[in-house]
Amino acid sequence: MDQKGNVLLIIFAAFLVIALIPILLSSLFWQFKILAQIILVFMIYSTVRGFMGPGYITIVISAILVYFMVFKYFEIVLGLYVFQFLLGLQFLSVIIWGLGTRLRGY
């Protein structure tokens, strides 16, 4: 296998592990799940309010999105949210840099 490709696969695997950690935590501790759901509800409501402004339609759209994103597909959305959160903090760049420099010889 190409050496650089090998490093990329390891970096992808690290991203996957990072996205899976909160899902694992939420399935192990119900308190973590409740907390994550509250955070997601607030995040969805503030996002919709930013787009639509205050009003009934904001609450209706938020409710639809909360049903899908917080209750029906909680695990998927939580993983994506944590991934996006770390992306916003530029934390993934640190992981790429760390893994990339450490595994360059392989």
Add this chain to the structure above:
Amino acid sequence: MLTLLFSLGEIWADFNIVLKIFVIMTIYSWVKNHFGNSVLGWVVFGATCFFVIFELWSIFGGIYLFYMLLLFGVSQILIDFFFITAGAPPGGAAGQKGLESPVSSGKELAGRQAQMAHAQRNFAQSFMRR
């Protein structure tokens, strides 16, 4: 297997609905910013929604997803992958030293310090010989 396929289809359909809601909100916000709450604004909103959501969703859905990924900074990951990680290997080019790996332990740090001290000693000795 069939159940898994049905469940994947359901997930796909549900996420399509969620994405369509986000697209409608984006169009609404854009129209409201540009046209205000006028009749023309509602006409533009309706026409744009018709084309984007119903007529050409297969194109605009992908474009919106790509736009969101760029907005979240995924391009930064690509830059890190292909430019920063792909830097010169350690001691690769003639006389050039590649990026060093991050220090992970005290032992490694001590090793690096010893290596630096050795290099400085060698430099001083070669300087004195002149």
